[in-house]
Amino acid sequence: MTSAWVGLVGVGRGAAAPRCARTCRADVVLLDIQMPVMDGLTALAELCRTVPDTRVLILTTFVEQQNVLRALTGGSAGFLLKDSAPAELMRAVRAAAAGDAYLSPSATRHVVDSLASDQGTHRAEQARRRLEVLTARELEVLALLGEGLSNADAGRRVHMSEATVKTYVSRILTKLECENRVQAALLARDAGLGT
Structure with a gap:
């Protein structure tokens, strides 16, 4: 396993986030939605425009x-609640740094159910x-994604290795153009x- 250095830099205003991300060459940025001067969602759009390789x-x-919806369609790599455990925050940062997306399990069910009921x-x-x-088999794996399960949890549910589930997820994303x-x-x- 490789180790990574993590540095934390805080900014008090959303408008400072893009400049700070450029200066620090940030791989991953965490943005609060409610920030003075420029809210997190506006800062997200600016980050995606000016430092597209930085994950948010x-x-x-x-x-x-x-x-x-604005965050995910606007280019965010994920969405977390502030009361998330430190371990969950680290999982999200690692996932974003690896090019994956992360939606807090505590938010997944609520968000997905809200979206489904509104459509x-x-x-x-x-x-x-x-x-x-x-x-x-791909539909079976996709249903587990819809439940918000990780690759490891999905693998346990359908008796597959985590690596096999990851392969299925990659195929699913390609086929569905997600x-x-x-x-x-x-x-x-x-x-x-899966409902």
């Missing part, structure tokens, strides 16, 4: 569907059509997979 995780106190039949039909390219596992999980829920 959004922090918040409350899960609000609109903010989660009409048309969205569900579109999602089901997109899933037609997947094999039965950028990350959060988008795939939302698609699974839209289609009613």
